[in-house]
Amino acid sequence: MMKHQKKPENIDCRDSLVEMLSFLTQEERVQLTAMLARKGVETILYLLNPENQALLELTEDKKRAALRMESISEKQFREILSKIEISTRETISEVDHSDTNIRARA
Incomplete structure (x- = not known):
């Protein structure tokens, strides 16, 4: 602000x-x-x-993290992005499995 x-x-x-x-x-x-x-x-x-x-x-912490990305090498950026994407896919997969289990019980 x-x-x-x-x-x-x-x-x-x-x-x-x-x-x-x-x-x-x-x-x-x-x-x-x-x-x-x-x-x-x-x-x-x-x-x-x-x-x-x-x-x-974005929250202030996430804005700071995004701005820090600008100062790192392209290789470091790709490694971090890869880890984030893997983590996101795993989280989505866990939610999908949880939703499937909830529907199966209903």
Whole structure:
């Protein structure tokens, strides 16, 4: 969750932003507007992706683990992924067997 910074009482942030933008030429403002629009659309498309939504909804521990994956070698990554997939298949198999046993008893 984003933390909001407390705005100093005596400074209007909009005025500061307008002042900063006033240093740009008309062409630079046009380019900035186009870039912000493009990046905004790219961000929205990114957020609409179900896989990205799932990543954003991970617990903090799982997010940290996912981010650590970026710094390991491709070989280490494949080994870890293989172990996770084996573990997942075993868990699914155990659930399937459990469901079968429950239905057999009914």
